[in-house]
Amino acid sequence: MILARAAQTSVAMGKLKSIWKDQNISLQTKVKLLYALIYSIFLYACESWTLTTDLQRRIQTMELRWLRRVFGILNIIHTTQHVNHYEDLLTIVKKRKLKWYGHV
Numbered sequence: 001m002i003l004a005r006a007a008q009t010s011v012a013m014g015k016l017k018s019i020w021k022d023q024n025i026s027l028q029t030k031v032k033l034l035y036a037l038i039y040s041i042f043l044y045a046c047e048s049w050t051l052t053t054d055l056q057r058r059i060q061t062m063e064l065r066w067l068r069r070v071f072g073i074l075n076i077i078h079t080t081q082h083v084n085h086y087e088d089l090l091t092i093v094k095k096r097k098l099k100w101y102g103h104v
Contacts, residue, residue, distance in 0.1 A: 002055060005044065008041050008042075012038055027071065030070050039089065042062075047096050060088075060089070062089070063088060063090070
């Protein structure tokens with residue numbers, strides 16, 4: 001399931017390549033677009049995933065790849081600290097799973 005989500009997300013990232021490279025768009029706007037257009041595709045039905053150690057590592061790897069592409073830099077940790085309200089992908093998945101457990 002996660003491999004299909006990763007493939008769909010990669011296609012979406014490729015379609016938005018011109019936006020990620022545009023230096024006239026602020027980092028705040030790019031992060032908002034990342035959440036709205038990319039994370040939403042990836043996170044669909046993430047509540048049902050079993051979070052193994054390997055899956056968590058893959059999620060973090062994909063997120064870093066996306067951020068490098070969006071920001072066009074190597075020092076992602078330093079850059080994300082300057083973006084307001086940034087929450088990493090693995091934390092979002094875990095919160096959604098916990099929220100789902102409250103309904104079941």
